[in-house]
Amino acid sequence: MAAENQTDPVAWKDGTPVSSRFDDPYFSLAGGLAETRHVFHAGNDLPARFRDGFRIAELGFGTGLNLVATVLAWQRAGATGRFSYTSFEAFPMPPDDMEAALAAFPEAREAASPLLDAWRAGRRAFAFGPAEVTVVVGDARETLPRWSGLADAWFLDGFSPAKNPELWDEGLMAEVARHTAPGGSFATYTAAGFVRRGLASAGFRVERVKGYGSKRHMSRGILGEAQ
Known part of the structure; x- marks a missing residue:
């Protein structure tokens, strides 16, 4: 399992953070915030499904952009109550790199102070507006089976399957399903x-649908519906 101090060295290419470990960008060169909204929000039929106590889980915390975008979406939808956001991350991004990455999206950076403050302080469980956030550090193949929670929606946002296949193997996808509430979704x-x-x-x-930007396809799905 990855230790807390095993961060992912970041290389910057044309203003985009790229994982030195996996040689893969953290977000779309065409606009990471818009990509999050297309893939993870629309792909999970959010914000229409938001309700008090809604549970989101994620593979790959990365820059924290998906979290920030989801807090913004919740607030803009006028959703009441709170939601939980549990993310599984093997190699946490260093705080300075996280701040620099989020700065590419002024809307997100303006809202991100609670995340950045917690990250710099080494806290991996913290409140962020309406969200109760837990970032589980370590190899998801080890940490997810031990998680006692369920998710109503999954954001599967690890690095490319070609670069990071272990985060997409059949055993881990089975664990995702095992930790999904009946009728829950993934994107x-x-x-x-x-x-x-x-x-x-x-x-x-599982459905294959239109991807974001120049990407032809993405995937989404609902648990427990007939094929």
């Missing part, structure tokens, strides 16, 4: 065949 930017097959085998009805 991901990837349409890789082995990922879709793994999620389908785990019990999701």
Whole structure:
């Protein structure tokens, strides 16, 4: 399992943070905030499903952009109450790099102070507006099976399956399903065949739909619906 001090060295290419470990960008060169809204929000039918006590889980915390975007979406939708956001991350991004990455999106950076303050203080469980956030540090293949929670919606946002296949294997997709509430959903930017097959085998009805920007396809699905 990755230790807390095992961060992911960040290389900057044309203003975009790229994982030195996986040689993959943290967000779309075409606009990471818009991509989050297209893939993870629309892909999970959010904000229409928001309600008090809603539970989101994520593979790959990265820059924290998905979290910030979700807090903004909740607030703009006028949703009441609170939601939980649990993210599984093997190699946390250093705070200075996280702040620099979020600065690419002024709307997100303006809202991100609670996240950045907690991150600099080494806190991995904290309140952020309406969100109760927990970032579980370590290899998700070890940490997710031990998690006692369920998610109503999953953001599957690990690095590319070609670069980071262990985060997309059939066993881990089965754990995602096992930790999904009945009728819960997932969304991901990837349409890789082995990922879709793994999620389908785990019990999701998987759809391949239009991706963000120049990406032709992405995947989404609902647990427990007939094929």
